[in-house]
Ligand code: GDD
């Protein structure tokens with residue numbers, strides 16, 4: 001079921017601009033001025049709807065002042081959690097017009113591009129993404145290597161979910177009537193557009209934009225958001241591709257656990273522990289690591305269960321996996337001579353067999369339980 005447009009008549013010449021804000025007092029007036037300048041002369045009747053998470057930095061006073069001469073208002077969310085995507089959803093609920101644009105407050109998204117987004121929207125699609133990575137788009141030249149790689153990696157991870165170049169973008173135009181029912185949207189953190197596109201199966205176009213770094217105020221992006229992003233990705237993969245989408249996540253977790261395992265295995269031998277004992281001991285920290293990551297990531301939409309009981313089940317099934325893993329290692333190195341000369345080969349073969357057992361056990365036994373509704 002689709003939402004009913006807020007204002008079906010005249011939708012072509014109206015626009016709600018939704019901007020989530022948290023401690024952006026210094027950016028609000030410049031943003032509103034530039035929007036006003038960019039839209040004056042277009043004949044568009046617009047409103048700027050700021051959805052603030054109770055910043056307490058004087059933003060409300062700025063808006064009261066500004067509202068005397070520009071169509072600006074602010075909705076303040078006082079219920080936790082503080083969250084960019086939930087703020088945007090609140091804005092979509094409360095905006096006056098069907099046609100809408102979502103953008104950041106910090107002038108990273110040039111208001112001058114709004115008309116380009118609208119033109120593409122009116123050519124027929126459900127959502128237009130202001131894209132840094134479409135031909136002609138760009139990011140701020142001051143981006144360091146870390147930020148470039150980080151952004152590219154996140155983009156690359158999300159690419160299989162969508163058919164366009166900048167799935168991480170927070171700048172987009174759409175029609176409320178084209179969006180999936182808002183209660184079915186479960187965005188987490190920063191990627192509201194991605195969530196809407198995947199769950200609403202939206203037809204998307206991209207328009208290149210020049211992304212500018214904020215000049216005032218602080219970014220709210222942090223490592224916590226990045227962890228949430230991975231979890232969000234795993235849920236969207238599940239949503240889009242079904243349960244088999246767990247395999248790459250489980251494998252990635254497994255690979256990281258393997259690094260822990262290998263480090264302990266080699267470290268213990270370096271400390272003088274006999275290689276078979278080292279093999280046995282290194283397994284446990286690696287299994288604990290895997291349990292935690294699979295709980296938070298691979299099976300994160302499954303109902304939460306008490307940590308200890310689940311850890312115990314994971315360890316139990318891992319012991320079976322370990323039996324297969326170490327058993328095959330021992331058999332191969334003891335009875336198949338080439339494997340004794342190339343013990344790492346036996347190591348990896350054992351890990352592969354053990355992982356298969358572990359995946360089946362994880363899916364059917366350790367993380368069993370209904371998905372939590374809507375996840
Ligand atoms: N209401 C509300 N609540 N707004 C928030 C919150 C929150 O918890 N956190 C951030 N915002 C607002 C900021 O005030 C700003 O207007 C906008 O959301 C983006 O936040 P920034 O802190 O500037 O994030 P960014 O520049 O790192 O992230 C931007 O670029 C990403 C791609 O690099 C955003 O556009 C992301 O959506 C985008 O993915």
Ligand code: MN
Pocket residue numbers: 104106108214219
């Ligand atoms: Mn920003």
